[in-house]
Amino acid sequence: MPKVLRADNMNKCLGCFTCMLTCAAVNHNNHNLAKSSIKVKTRGGLQSKFAATICVACKEPACAEACPTNALVKRPGGGVKLIEEKCIACEKCVAACIVGSIHMDYDRKIPIVCKHCGACVRMCPHNCLSMEEVSE
Amino acid sequence: MIGKDFIRVLYIDLTNKKADIQERKDLYKYLGGAGVAAKLLEENMKKGVDPLHESQPIIISIGPLSTIFPVVTKAVATFISPHTGEYGESHAGGRLAMAIRNAGYDAIVITGKAQKPTYLVITDKNIEFKDARAMWGLDIEETGRVIREREPGPGKRSIIRIGKAGENLVTYSCVNVDTYRHFGRLGIGAVFGSKNLKAMMIMGEEDLPIANLKEYFKTYQEIYKKVTQTDAMAKYHELGTPMNIKVLNSISSLPTKNLLQSTFEHADDISGETFAEKNLVRKVSCVGCPIGCIHIGQFRREFDKGYEYESISVSYDHELIYALGSLLGIKTTDEVLQIIEEVELAGLDAITTGVVLAWATEALKKGLISREDTLADLEFGNTMEYVKAIDNIAERVNEFYYTIGKGLKEAVKKYGGEEFALLYGGNEMAGYHTGYAFALGQTVGARHSHLDNAGYSYDQSAKELKDDEIINYVINEEKERAVLTSLCICLFARKVYDRPTILKALNAVGINWTDDDLTRLANDVFFTKLKIKKELGYSLENYKFPKRIFETPTMWGKMDEERLNRLLKMYIERVEKEYEDWSRGK
Ligand code: SF4
Ligand code: SF4
Ligand code: SF4
Secondary structure: OOEEEEOOOHHHOOOOOHHHHHHHHHHHOEOOHHHOOOEEEEOOOOOOOEEEEOOOOOOOOHHHHHOOOOOEEEOOOOOEEEOHHHOOOOOHHHHHOOOOOOEEEOOOOEEEOOOOOOHHHHHOOOOOOEEEEOOO | OOOOOOEEEEEEEOOOOEEEEEEEHHHHHHOOHHHHHHHHHHHHOOOOOOOOOOOOOEEEEOOOOOOOOOOOOOEEEEEEOOOOOOEEEEEEOOOHHHHHHHHOOOEEEEEOOOOOOEEEEEOOOOEEEEEOHHHOOOOHHHHHHHHHHHOOOOOOOEEEEOOHHHHOOOOOEOEEEOOOEEEOHHHHHHHHHHOOEEEEEEOOOOOOEOOOHHHHHHHHHHHHHHHHHOOOOHHHHOOOOOHHHHHHHHOOOOOEOOOOEOOOOOHHHHOHHHHHHHOEEEEEOOOOOOOOOEEEEEEEEEEEOOOEEEEEEEEEOHHHHHHOOHHHOOOOHHHHHHHHHHHHHHOEOHHHHHHHHHHHHHHHHHOOOOHHHHOOOOOOOOHHHHHHHHHHHHHOOOHHHHHHOOOHHHHHHHHOOHHHOOEEOOEEOOOOOOOHHHHHHHHHOOOOOOOOOOHHHHHHHOOOOOHHHHHHHHHHHHHHHHHHHHOOOOHHHOOOOOHHHHHHHHHHOOOOOOHHHHHHHHHHHHHHHHHHHHHOOOOOOOOOOOOHHHHOOEOOEOOOHHHHHHHHHHHHHHHHHHHHHHHHHO
16 A cells, blocks of 8 residues: 655654755755755744644645646655656646645756655654555 | 865955855865864954954854754854953854755854844845844844744744843853754853844755765764664753753752752752653754754743733753752742743853852852842842842843953952852853862863863763873863864764764765874864964963862862862963974974
């Protein structure tokens, strides 16, 4: 069964950003955590709780529907896969995702889209993140 | 810069609102952090000029491993200390290192003075000088909030700022870093204040491609495992540093009531365990650290009759519980947190504030100063009066508070009481009355911090205190720490980052250093700091330790004044000789 990323235990989050450093490194070959697909933020200053913006793995992905060149295709279990060669960097997907999961990598001129690879989950020291098995 | 053989320095001139960037190959051999920041201070400082003169620099530096390896989290600031008049160095965690890294810089040098209160916005794309007039006078929390709401980029930015103490040039005002961390000691807050610099916000999306992902991520994971799966660092997450309160108390090493005592009858009531059970509400991390040592405690305050409460969260650590707890005779965790909050909002260094107030308490009792001076009934255990006094320090409300706003070195010149002024090398005492290595270590350390060479750790682990060994330890440990702090590795991770591990991490990002290179760096940084100190007129000749430290027993019993003086002499002789050799080798 396919798996998707979940962030159900963000109450445990330390704000260490290891998940972001990992995603940026392994998926985008970059040290800048601005390249990470998962985005941990405070709800408003460090005195508030942490929250994670992640791709929630839509079964009917609005991002893909908005894409004029079919660069985003549905992946089994939900969410999308980016076919880089087809992407024209129009940013329509960014606007279409209502949870704000997609943002642009202006250096490479492609959107940063979660692969549901689970790398961030493996490196989170406090078990805030998980991979959930879902139906196709 | 990652993957490059130079240090990318951002120069900011507040007077002319100009910025410049230089790629400095010559600084590369100092790696970053304390090494680069000390070198840049040496270059930019003005000898014989007031530390708060506008021409004096503020330097902030990160290292080549910052953020991209576990627990490499610190940014190092250097400046001329308005508190001691000599070398100033302070370290802070939080998000600052990440933000500087992402903005694409290795070091920032700030000089000049803004005409009006200003805050700086530094990104990879721009440097902006923004109006902070309306923020002048705001506390740390409000200043943070205003900038958070005005500027974009939650999660990826770092906001550092001063409070009233910094604005009013109190020589132990701090710079708050991202709410829970600080450039604490030696008065960098006043240096910000003297430049009309209220705050800085830093962030960036600089492209930082990884040269060799396989090598890098393999090494990253190895170190990550060491950090999270061995017990090298577990204690920092569980109770955190406050576990020391009980430990030190049980061995007569917990400075209490201005060190009239070294055990505290209420130690259990303010121990790390009690904080954890009663007040701890969460733990957070600096960016890049999987440990989460920052302990946040909460207390409830009644602000009005009729069950009107507010809840307040502040971070606590051993040093704060010592300086604002046991040293002032404070008996409950709630009260300690309340005093910490006041110190936080004003933007003061917690250790020095506590030590100054402890001295003032005793000076008042002895009649060296009067109630007209203090405007508060300072008495050990009297929380609310201390809260009042802290605000008075930040506001410098009268001549007395103006004077103690320059620290105990100045206070005793005017009011006397130097026998019980807890000073080591001109800086107020840290929370360990463990014995000779601590006393010597804080006195001779480059920044007069207990963390320079961790003498307290030697005192606690030695089977027997031998003079030669103490000297060796204090010198070698400080040199070894110069390597760690030049890499901006959090000192809590010192057991994880032994030399082979450091070399592995450096090699993984293409810095092919050897063990000899690290030794060279250790010496260069150690003696560069000493050179700066000498140029600023620093000397330990005729240094006098305060009487009090010999009157109250340590874990090794009462210290003998003659022996400590002898140790100091031995240290000076040995370091002077090494310094000459080093200077000649240059
Ligand atoms: S990127 Fe947004 S719209 Fe697309 S699948 Fe994920 S959550 Fe849904
Ligand atoms: S699942 Fe993979 S792609 Fe998605 S946020 Fe985590 S590391 Fe990034
Ligand atoms: S790795 Fe885990 S604890 Fe750290 S920021 Fe991400 S979700 Fe939070």
